[in-house]
Amino acid sequence: MEKRSLKERLKNEYLGQSFAALCGILIILITISIIVFIASKGIRIFVNDGYSVSEFLFKNNWNPNKGALPSFGALAFILGSTLVSMGAVIISAPIAIALAIFVNVISSKFGKKIIKPSLEILVGIPSVVYGWVGISVLVPFIKGNLGGMGFSLLAGVLVLALMILPTIATLSIDAIKTIPESHIEASYGLGATRWQTIYRVIIPGAKSGILTGVVLGIARAFGEALAVQMVIGNTVKIPDSIFSSMATLTSIITMDMANTVGGTAWNDALWTLALILLVISFVFILIVRMIERRSEV
Numbered sequence: 001m002e003k004r005s006l007k008e009r010l011k012n013e014y015l016g017q018s019f020a021a022l023c024g025i026l027i028i029l030i031t032i033s034i035i036v037f038i039a040s041k042g043i044r045i046f047v048n049d050g051y052s053v054s055e056f057l058f059k060n061n062w063n064p065n066k067g068a069l070p071s072f073g074a075l076a077f078i079l080g081s082t083l084v085s086m087g088a089v090i091i092s093a094p095i096a097i098a099l100a101i102f103v104n105v106i107s108s109k110f111g112k113k114i115i116k117p118s119l120e121i122l123v124g125i126p127s128v129v130y131g132w133v134g135i136s137v138l139v140p141f142i143k144g145n146l147g148g149m150g151f152s153l154l155a156g157v158l159v160l161a162l163m164i165l166p167t168i169a170t171l172s173i174d175a176i177k178t179i180p181e182s183h184i185e186a187s188y189g190l191g192a193t194r195w196q197t198i199y200r201v202i203i204p205g206a207k208s209g210i211l212t213g214v215v216l217g218i219a220r221a222f223g224e225a226l227a228v229q230m231v232i233g234n235t236v237k238i239p240d241s242i243f244s245s246m247a248t249l250t251s252i253i254t255m256d257m258a259n260t261v262g263g264t265a266w267n268d269a270l271w272t273l274a275l276i277l278l279v280i281s282f283v284f285i286l287i288v289r290m291i292e293r294r295s296e297v
Contacts, residue, residue: 044271051072056072058075062077085218089218095169097172100173101176104177119170127224131230134158138159146243153242154243171212208291
């Protein structure tokens with residue numbers, strides 16, 4: 001076998017390996033830098049300003065303009081993000097799973113030609129468009145038919161449910177595709193109907209992939225800012241009904257960050273909210289990893 005010259009090896013092997021390694025190291029450094037930067041900013045409210053962690057997380061008294069004694073209880077925003085995200089997942093997850101079953105089991109031809117392209121279109125729509133449609137159509141509908149101001153928890157849940165539907169549906173479709181055809185045929189061979197096969201064989205077999213899609217959908221819901229901000233009313237309070245206005249972690253950050261001065265307690269508190277979002281993202285990533293490990297066992 002003819003040996004390649006050093007120049008050829010540098011060109012074909014070492015250069016590519018070095019570039020791939022450099023990209024990997026760069027991604028790691030960027031990730032670490034973001035974590036360190038947000039964490040260093042996020043702890044200032046506790047270290048420099050002497051604010052209590054328990055008061056920040058568990059009190060609903062956000063009032064940064066209170067003169068010499070501002071208060072930064074973020075419970076309303078944490079609950080707001082949780083309620084709107086969980087509400088969106090409760091609506092979108094069953095629809096997404098049903099779409100995945102339809103595409104793979106019931107009518108794959110129609111699903112591939114119509115449903116999958118429709119999901120791809122929904123993914124590509126900018127969030128501001130979802131928010132604008134929510135303001136123009138959904139908010140007036142809620143106000144005129146269900147009561148309240150229209151800007152509400154319900155409006156945020158419905159808009160967000162539509163936005164995360166493609167994420168959950170796409171991952172669920174891919175998960176169901178991994179079910180061996182032999183398992184499905186064996187179920188039919190034992191006399192099971194199509195619906196019995198779906199809920200006794202297909203859904204349990206694709207459970208890990210479907211759960212991964214649901215968790216990633218929740219993660220996206222927590223991080224969504226613009227569309228939700230446009231329809232929820234942005235009132236600093238804990239909602240007392242689905243027709244009540246509210247605020248989320250992302251909405252208060254986007255609204256207040258430009259109105260604060262760096263180094264002030266108000267600015268530090270907003271960085272702490274960003275740190276909470278970062279921690280929530282890490283939690284969802286860990287949950288996804290746990291689901292993947294359980295599926296491999």
